[in-house]
Structure formats: C-alpha cells, structure tokens
Amino acid sequence: MIGRIVSYRRSRHSQYERQYVVSVEGVSTKAAAAKLVGKSVVWKSTSGKKAVGKVSAAHGNNGAVRVRLSKGLPGQALGTAVEIGA
Numbered sequence: 001m002i003g004r005i006v007s008y009r010r011s012r013h014s015q016y017e018r019q020y021v022v023s024v025e026g027v028s029t030k031a032a033a034a035k036l037v038g039k040s041v042v043w044k045s046t047s048g049k050k051a052v053g054k055v056s057a058a059h060g061n062n063g064a065v066r067v068r069l070s071k072g073l074p075g076q077a078l079g080t081a082v083e084i085g086a
Helices: 030-034
Strands: 002-010 015-024 040-044 050-059 064-069 081-084
Touching: 002 064, 015 050, 015 081, 030 050, 040 064
Parallel strands: none
Antiparallel strands: 002 015, 002 081, 015 064, 040 050, 040 081, 050 064
C-alpha cells in the first residue's frame, strides 16, 4: 500500500520532527484509516537511505494517518511516497 507524506505533525507553536501526516491511496474514511494502526512504514530516498516506523493513529476524518518514524526526514521528503506494509 502506498502513501504520500503530507506534513509534519504539528500544533500552533511546535512541530514534531519524527511524526508525519500521511495520506494513503484508497483510504478515505477515519474507520478505514484506524485499521492501518500498527502497520510498518518504510521511506526510501533516491540515494538508498531508508527510515522505518509504524502507523500510530488516524488523523482527521478523511483517511489520513499519523506515522512515527525512527529518524527525522529531510524537508525534501514532504510529498514523497512511503510504503505501508504488514
């Protein structure tokens, strides 16, 4: 399953560098997004680096999920694809 990094998880005054909001293809409801909690996530760069993590929660009502990765990603990673597996 493929997702796209939309943004960092943030609030008005702070930003969480290891947590991201990911929009998942084919998922459009909060209930469907909640079924993805606990699945592994892998981000791969063009140079071969990779960061792994897990889906931690649903985000909002339109099927986005929150992902917590092992390392922070560069700002250029926003808009790139992640792979959501078992």
